[in-house]
Amino acid sequence: MAARETNPNFMNGVPELLILRLLQQEEMYGYEIVQAIRSRTGAVITIGEGAVYPVLHGLEHDGALASSRKTVNGRSRIYYSVTHAGSSRLADLAEAWTHLTAAIQTILTGGQHGEAIQRTS
Amino acid sequence: MAARETNPNFMNGVPELLILRLLQQEEMYGYEIVQAIRSRTGAVITIGEGAVYPVLHGLEHDGALASSRKTVNGRSRIYYSVTHAGSSRLADLAEAWTHLTAAIQTILTGGQHGEAIQRTS
DNA sequence: ATACTATACCTCACAGTTCGATGCATTGCA
DNA sequence: TGCAATGCATCGAACTGTGAGGTATAGTAT
Numbered sequence: 001m002a003a004r005e006t007n008p009n010f011m012n013g014v015p016e017l018l019i020l021r022l023l024q025q026e027e028m029y030g031y032e033i034v035q036a037i038r039s040r041t042g043a044v045i046t047i048g049e050g051a052v053y054p055v056l057h058g059l060e061h062d063g064a065l066a067s068s069r070k071t072v073n074g075r076s077r078i079y080y081s082v083t084h085a086g087s088s089r090l091a092d093l094a095e096a097w098t099h100l101t102a103a104i105q106t107i108l109t110g111g112q113h114g115e116a117i118q119r120t121s
Numbered sequence: 122m123a124a125r126e127t128n129p130n131f132m133n134g135v136p137e138l139l140i141l142r143l144l145q146q147e148e149m150y151g152y153e154i155v156q157a158i159r160s161r162t163g164a165v166i167t168i169g170e171g172a173v174y175p176v177l178h179g180l181e182h183d184g185a186l187a188s189s190r191k192t193v194n195g196r197s198r199i200y201y202s203v204t205h206a207g208s209s210r211l212a213d214l215a216e217a218w219t220h221l222t223a224a225i226q227t228i229l230t231g232g233q234h235g236e237a238i239q240r241t242s
Numbered sequence: 243a244t245a246c247t248a249t250a251c252c253t254c255a256c257a258g259t260t261c262g263a264t265g266c267a268t269t270g271c272a
Numbered sequence: 273t274g275c276a277a278t279g280c281a282t283c284g285a286a287c288t289g290t291g292a293g294g295t296a297t298a299g300t301a302t
Contacts, residue, residue: 015289018228025231031250041224051289053252074298075249094229101222103162107139108215110146136260152279172260174281195269196279 013093015047015055020082020090023065029077030056056080064089134214136168136176141203141211144186150198151177177201185210 022028022036030052038046059065064086067078082090143149143157151173159167180186185207188199203211 014225018225021228021231029250030252037228040228044220044224048290049250049252050254050291054289057252073249076297077250097225097229099165103165104135104139104218107142107158107161108218110142150279151281169261170279170281171262171283175259178281194278197268198279 013096015051016059017090017093017097018045018047019052019055020059020064020086020093023080024082024087024090027079027081029079031077059086059089062089134217136172137180138211138214138218139166139168140173140176141180141185141207141214144201145203145208145211148200148202150200152198180207180210183210 018037019033022033028036030049033056034047034049034052056065056067060067060080062085064083065080066083067080069076069078071077139158140154143154149157151170154177155168155170155173177186181188181201183206185204186201187204188201190197190199192198
C-alpha cells in the first residue's frame with residue numbers, strides 16, 4: 001500500500017485506476033474486465049489476467065471492492081462492485097493521474113513557447 | 122529496445138521522454154536534468170540520479186544523444202544534446218504517450234456519458 | 243461420443259524499471 | 273582544516289506486469 005513516498009512510481013496505479021473506474025460504472029467480473037479494457041481502448045492498452053486478478057484480490061482485501069458469486073449459464077462468475085472506500089480510492093488515483101499527466105504535459109509543451117513536437121520521419 | 126510487443130509497459134519510457142524533450146529544448150548535464158524535472162513539475166515528478174544516468178548512457182549508446190565534456194569553474198560537466206535520431210525517438214515516444222493517455226481518458230470519462238469523477242471525501 | 247474452442251478462475255517465474263544509498267572528486271566558504 | 277554543494281556514476285532492493293501454464297465447465301462442430 002502506501003504508494004511509495006516519492007512518486008507513485010508514475011503509473012503505479014493505472015491498472016487499479018482503470019479497473020476501479022470500470023467497476024464504478026458497472027458491475028463486472030475479471031474476465032470481462034480484461035476484455036473491456038482492451039476493447040474500450042482500441043487495444044492500445046491490454047492488461048492481462050495475470051495483472052487483473054491480483055489487483056481485484058488486493059482491492060477487495062482493502063475493502064475497496066465487494067464481490068458476489070453468481071452463476072450464469074452454469075458459468076460461475078465473481079462480480080465485483082466498488083464500495084464507498086473504493087470510490088474514495090478511485091478519486092485519489094484519478095486526481096494523482098491528472099496531476100501527473102499535467103506535469104508531463106508541462107515539460108512536453110516546453111512550458112511557454114508552446115512548440116509542437118513534430119515527427120521527423 | 123523493441124519496446125515489448127504488447128504495451129510499452131505503460132510508462133516504460135516516461136523518464137526517457139522527459140529527458141529527451143528537455144534536452145531538445147536546451148543542452149543539459151545529468152545533475153541539471155534531475156533538478157529541472159523536479160522544479161518544472163512542481164516536484165510532482167522526481168526522477169533520481171539513479172534513473173537519469175542509465176537513461177542518458179543508454180540513449181547515447183543508441184545514438185539518440187551526443188555528449189560533450191565541458192569544464193565550467195573547474196567542474197567537469199557532460200552536456201548532452203539530442204541528435205537527429207533522438208528527435209525521431211522523441212516524436213515516437215510523445216506519440217505513444219498521447220495515445221496512451223487518450224486511451225485512459227476514454228475509460229476515465231466513461232466513454233460517452235461523460236460522467237465526472239467526484240471526490241467523496 | 244469426442245474434440246476443440248471460448249469462457250472463467252487463478253498462480254508463478256521472469257524480465258524490466260526505478261528508488262535510495264553510496265562512493266568518488268572538486269570547489270567555495272568559514 | 274572541515275563542511276556543504278556540485279557533479280558523475282554504479283549497485284542492490286523492491287516493485288510491477290507479462291506470458292505461460294493450470295484447472296474446470298459449456299457450447300459447437302465433427
